[in-house]
Amino acid sequence: MAWRARPGRGGLExxxxxxxxxxxxxxxxxxxxxxxxxxxxxxxxxxxxxxxxLAWSWEGFITWLGVQASHRVPVRVDTVHxxxxxxxxxxxxxxxxxxxxxxNALLLNPDLDMxxxxxxxxxxxxxxxxVVQILRLFLLSLLFTxxxxxxLAVVNQNPLIPFAFAMLFLLYPVFVVVIISLISxxxxxxxPVGRGREVLTLFGIALAIGINLAxxxxxxxxxxxxxxxxxSVAPSLPDIPAASSSWIPSGWAGRSAAAVxxxxxxxxxxxxxxxxxxxxxxxxxxxxxxxxxxxxxWIHAVPPxxxxxxxxxxxxxxxxxxxxxxxxxxxxxxxxxRTRDLAQLVRFVMPVVFLFIIFGLRFPRLLDAVRSLGDxxxxxxxxxxxxxxxxxxxxxxxxxxxxxxxxKSIWVYAASPNSTLRLLQAKCWSSALxxxxxxxxxxxxxxxxxxxxxLWAVTAVVLxxxxxxxxxxxxxxxxxxxxxxxxxxxxxxxxxxxxxxGMGLFSIVSGVSALLLGISIALAAVxxxxxxxxxxxxxxxxxxxxxAIAALGILFGNQRLRGLEVG
Amino acid sequence: MLSTRLLTKRYGxxxxxEDLDLEVGAGELFGFLGPNGxxxxxxxxxxxxxxxxxxxxxxxxxxxITAEPEQAKALxxxxxxxxxxxxxxxxxxxxxxxxxxxxxxxxxxxxxIAALLKLFDLQDRGDDFLSGYSRGMRQKVSxxxxxxxxxxxxxxxxPTVGLDPQSARQMKDILQDFCREGKTVFFxxxxxxxxxxxxTRLAIINHGRLVAMGSLQDLRHMVGQDxxxxxxxxxxxxxxxxxxxxGVLRGLES
Numbered sequence: 001m002a003w004r005a006r007p008g009r010g011g012l013e014x015x016x017x018x019x020x021x022x023x024x025x026x027x028x029x030x031x032x033x034x035x036x037x038x039x040x041x042x043x044x045x046x047x048x049x050x051x052x053x054l055a056w057s058w059e060g061f062i063t064w065l066g067v068q069a070s071h072r073v074p075v076r077v078d079t080v081h082x083x084x085x086x087x088x089x090x091x092x093x094x095x096x097x098x099x100x101x102x103x104n105a106l107l108l109n110p111d112l113d114m115x116x117x118x119x120x121x122x123x124x125x126x127x128x129x130x131v132v133q134i135l136r137l138f139l140l141s142l143l144f145t146x147x148x149x150x151x152l153a154v155v156n157q158n159p160l161i162p163f164a165f166a167m168l169f170l171l172y173p174v175f176v177v178v179i180i181s182l183i184s185x186x187x188x189x190x191x192p193v194g195r196g197r198e199v200l201t202l203f204g205i206a207l208a209i210g211i212n213l214a215x216x217x218x219x220x221x222x223x224x225x226x227x228x229x230x231x232s233v234a235p236s237l238p239d240i241p242a243a244s245s246s247w248i249p250s251g252w253a254g255r256s257a258a259a260v261x262x263x264x265x266x267x268x269x270x271x272x273x274x275x276x277x278x279x280x281x282x283x284x285x286x287x288x289x290x291x292x293x294x295x296x297x298w299i300h301a302v303p304p305x306x307x308x309x310x311x312x313x314x315x316x317x318x319x320x321x322x323x324x325x326x327x328x329x330x331x332x333x334x335x336x337x338r339t340r341d342l343a344q345l346v347r348f349v350m351p352v353v354f355l356f357i358i359f360g361l362r363f364p365r366l367l368d369a370v371r372s373l374g375d376x377x378x379x380x381x382x383x384x385x386x387x388x389x390x391x392x393x394x395x396x397x398x399x400x401x402x403x404x405x406x407x408k409s410i411w412v413y414a415a416s417p418n419s420t421l422r423l424l425q426a427k428c429w430s431s432a433l434x435x436x437x438x439x440x441x442x443x444x445x446x447x448x449x450x451x452x453x454x455l456w457a458v459t460a461v462v463l464x465x466x467x468x469x470x471x472x473x474x475x476x477x478x479x480x481x482x483x484x485x486x487x488x489x490x491x492x493x494x495x496x497x498x499x500x501x502g503m504g505l506f507s508i509v510s511g512v513s514a515l516l517l518g519i520s521i522a523l524a525a526v527x528x529x530x531x532x533x534x535x536x537x538x539x540x541x542x543x544x545x546x547x548a549i550a551a552l553g554i555l556f557g558n559q560r561l562r563g564l565e566v567g
Numbered sequence: 568m569l570s571t572r573l574l575t576k577r578y579g580x581x582x583x584x585e586d587l588d589l590e591v592g593a594g595e596l597f598g599f600l601g602p603n604g605x606x607x608x609x610x611x612x613x614x615x616x617x618x619x620x621x622x623x624x625x626x627x628x629x630x631x632i633t634a635e636p637e638q639a640k641a642l643x644x645x646x647x648x649x650x651x652x653x654x655x656x657x658x659x660x661x662x663x664x665x666x667x668x669x670x671x672x673x674x675x676x677x678x679x680i681a682a683l684l685k686l687f688d689l690q691d692r693g694d695d696f697l698s699g700y701s702r703g704m705r706q707k708v709s710x711x712x713x714x715x716x717x718x719x720x721x722x723x724x725x726p727t728v729g730l731d732p733q734s735a736r737q738m739k740d741i742l743q744d745f746c747r748e749g750k751t752v753f754f755x756x757x758x759x760x761x762x763x764x765x766x767t768r769l770a771i772i773n774h775g776r777l778v779a780m781g782s783l784q785d786l787r788h789m790v791g792q793d794x795x796x797x798x799x800x801x802x803x804x805x806x807x808x809x810x811x812x813x814g815v816l817r818g819l820e821s
Contacts (some may be wrong), residue, residue, distance in 0.1 A: 329667030408651035417670035
């Protein structure tokens with residue numbers, strides 16, 4: 001190997017290569033949006049830009065309101081400490097996003113081999129990844145805080161505020177990105193080849209559960225004694241005293257930012273310079289170390305283990321005895337794909353975990369409140385809320401992705417002697433069966449615990465199952481209309497427009513159902529019809545309407561699939 | 568067994584295949600050749616019903632692939648270029664799935680799967696997930712899947728890419744045996760040596776148009792020089808020029 005590490009060289013070349021990579025990414029972004037020549041993409045780009053402008057205007061307005069309020073009601077705040085805490089919290093975001101980015105870059109991005117084959121020092125290639133990540137975080141920071149900073153500049157009549165904060169946003173992520181990149185180089189050593197996406201999914205789950213648990217435990221909005229708050233947690237957001245220590249970067253950034261806001265440019269410059277020097281040093285050392293780690297072979301992931309199909313899973317065939325062989329084949333194949341791919345499996349597991357966090361942790365108080373309603377349809381209906389949340393999540397995640405689940409392998413079905421309608425039938429079975437089963441279990445469990453009277457409980461569970469099947473079928477139809485066969489990544493299988501329409505239709509179906517059932521109770525009270533009669537009539541209309549909409553969805557989905565060319 | 572009449576495929580202003588007329592008989596091993604981007608894959612995808620022709624028609628064993636796609640597809644086996652398979656299924660599970668899609672009776676299907684896995688030396692890896700398979704192994708699974716329902720016509724798009732020499736030889740033997748049973752193989756390839764040795768007849772397509780069709784001897788007569796290799800005929804008919812390549816390479820050196 002002719003290359004020998006020279007301190008600083010890798011860092012500087014990394015900077016240059018990073019800017020080059022950034023330019024290419026920008027070109028790709030432009031090509032995929034405004035230069036795509038596809039009306040849909042251009043419209044989506046314009047809509048996205050309009051949404052950002054709207055959000056910016058709102059943020060600017062809220063900032064102005066906040067400044068006006070602070071003038072009228074002066075509040076004594078330790079600005080240095082508050083800003084330091086904000087930077088420390090931001091560090092948590094940086095850690096997670098850098099970890100995901102670095103592992104993605106090392107395990108999933110196809111261009112790493114091409115870059116490493118180029119006549120550039122390895123350290124510069126690895127450093128360039130850090131530069132790209134830092135630039136990305138920098139732009140995201142500006143995207144989220146830009147309008148507020150501009151408003152602060154206007155209100156304080158100090159046009160340099162946005163620039164000073166921009167410098168902080170550029171420098172602050174450096175130490176996190178470098179450290180996490182080095183850790184990632186070590187981590188890939190224990191991740192088997194081909195399991196990168198699943199590992200990243202695990203990180204995603206950990207973050208989602210962490211955020212929700214933190215929200216449950218720390219959110220002041222949940223301090224109401226009506227909710228089951230953990231008694232050991234103090235009734236306010238925790239302070240982090242060490243955040244503003246002058247020995248850590250959050251303290252430096254906090255001091256510099258506070259000085260910028262108060263117009264003390266000398267102090268601001270001093271802390272900024274310290275941050276700059278530390279960032280430059282850690283970037284130089286980090287890029288050198290990353291090269292060393294690569295040369296020591298740490299970048300190589302663990303060879304893949306041979307994964308087998310277990311005999312237990314093979315016995316699945318007997319589990320769906322009533323369907324035709326083609327439908328059974330697709331249902332079983334989908335079940336295997338969903339349960340063997342962690343990213344897909346998460347779609348089953350996450351809603352259940354969130355239900356536990358939302359309802360399970362507050363269970364005793366919620367149960368008392370519902371039981372106080374006594375026997376009858378209102379208690380039975382309220383018992384369906386967990387099942388409905390589960391239905392919302394599962395029908396969208398499983399139903400919308402059902403057709404796209406075929407991915408590039410869609411040719412296997414398309415080349416076979418079977419119609420597109422049969423594929424949709426199979427997808428309805430493969431999605432509605434698990435969704436309706438899980439919803440039924442949730443509804444049944446809730447009704448058993450609430451005990452609204454067995455007749456009302458049974459009708460509520462039947463309603464939940466029927467609506468689950470109908471709504472999931474509807475989502476399969478929408479998923480077919482917006483099918484994406486280019487992605488194997490579970491997160492990207494669903495088209496944003498499909499999600500939007502699916503959520504909208506779910507809300508309409510749910511809202512109309514609830515309204516009908518409410519009307520049935522009121523009608524029984526007014527007309528003195530037996531409540532059970534009006535209730536059953538409302539249920540029938542509600543399920544019938546959902547089935548009709550689902551049939552329409554399948555019709556549109558089939559039209560789309562019939563017009564599809566695989567090639 | 569296979570015929571096309573004025574088969575055409577256009578994508579906007581781009582004509583991928585134009586007025587293609589082919590006739591392939593039973594028992595033929597038919598090679599479909601052409602440079603990159605000539606329209607080979609588009610033609611095959613139209614013949615197996617994955618793409619709809621802009622105009623013209625194609626028939627497989629007398630069945631119109633556009634008018635009666637399901638009946639026609641039941642007679643067809645298809646091996647795509649770089650087949651994407653379901654990574655989270657084992658080879659055996661994938662073949663079971665494929666057999667069910669083609670309505671193969673369950674016991675017959677299981678017997679054939681066992682035989683095909685043995686034929687392709689995959690019986691020891693049959694229960695491994697396809698995600699762990701090499702490209703050549705995937706190609707074998709794909710061919711096994713195409714043979715599973717005993718089709719009348721087999722379409723293969725670059726079937727030998729990714730195969731080691733033994734496997735390529737094995738595939739050649741399988742295809743020849745298939746044709747001896749009176750069935751038809753239609754395959755595209757870049758490897759002219761294989762086409763020269765295996766095919767009973769050949770067609771050459773360039774810029775979406777058929778430029779030649781017939782036996783190797785017919786093609787030699789067409790270019791007017793007996794004894795020429797298929798490579799020379801191919802280069803002549805598709806207009807590729809070696810001197811251009813040398814000129815460009817010399818230009819790069821300076």
